[in-house]
Amino acid sequence: MDVINIIPQVGIGPxxxxxxxxxxxxxxxxxxxxxxxxxxxxxxxxxxxxxxRENFEFDANDRVKFIQLMNPHYYLxxxxxxxxxxxxDVFTTKAEVLIESLRRTYPMLGDDDPRTGFSFVIxxxxxSFCREGIMNDDLMKDxxxxxxxxxxxxxxxxxxxxxxxxxxxxxxxxxxENDITESKS
Numbered sequence: 001m002d003v004i005n006i007i008p009q010v011g012i013g014p015x016x017x018x019x020x021x022x023x024x025x026x027x028x029x030x031x032x033x034x035x036x037x038x039x040x041x042x043x044x045x046x047x048x049x050x051x052x053r054e055n056f057e058f059d060a061n062d063r064v065k066f067i068q069l070m071n072p073h074y075y076l077x078x079x080x081x082x083x084x085x086x087x088x089d090v091f092t093t094k095a096e097v098l099i100e101s102l103r104r105t106y107p108m109l110g111d112d113d114p115r116t117g118f119s120f121v122i123x124x125x126x127x128s129f130c131r132e133g134i135m136n137d138d139l140m141k142d143x144x145x146x147x148x149x150x151x152x153x154x155x156x157x158x159x160x161x162x163x164x165x166x167x168x169x170x171x172x173x174x175x176x177e178n179d180i181t182e183s184k185s
Contacts, residue, residue: 004050004069006085008125008167012067015051017169019064024056046072046081059169068166074158083165085127094160095131109176121176126168133159 004013011017014027031047055068071091072080082089090098099114106124111117115136121128135156139145145153 002081004081004083006069006083006090006127006165006167008085008122008127009170010167012069012165012167013051014047015056015064015067017064017067017167021058021062024053024064028053055164055166057168065169066166066172067168068164071161071163073161074163085165090129090165091161095129095162096136096160098129098162109173121173123173123176126170126172128166128168128173129162129164130166131159131161131163135159 006012009017014031015024019027028045028048028051031045050070050072051067052070055070056064057066059065069083072083073091083091088098088101093101095117096114099108099117099120102108102120102122103114106122109121109123110119110128114120115138116134118132118134119128119130133156135158140157145156148156
């Protein structure tokens, strides 16, 4: 696998919505060759880091209804793989740029401002993007940022990009619309 394709309402990389728990486990085992080869067979594979088992949700029939992919640049310094949605790497494109681009085609729920928002949902695709913190060009000029150590500045710069991208089955993100409607009441 040279790339992880994100296909809303279908799957992410080797994992598909509707897979059984057994199929998910079999897929993890079949990708065992993606393990860091440092002689320790107990190390998690890169796939196990990017697709943590806790980041799958199952329906009442034990079928995958939600998949979340972690940004490889956050957690794996020596392993980077393009994670593409419609040909765009969602983890190397700044969050602000990605959201502005996607808003031209899709209505979004969640945070209003891509410069300062944490979470965005494209409900018609059952897809979400989240990040743990906020970074933008203005914040890099702020005195608080400039007074940080170089190491902390590098950590903060990660927040230019999304931490996760997720997809769900039909109706998965309906709660977002309900939350927004209730907050406007």
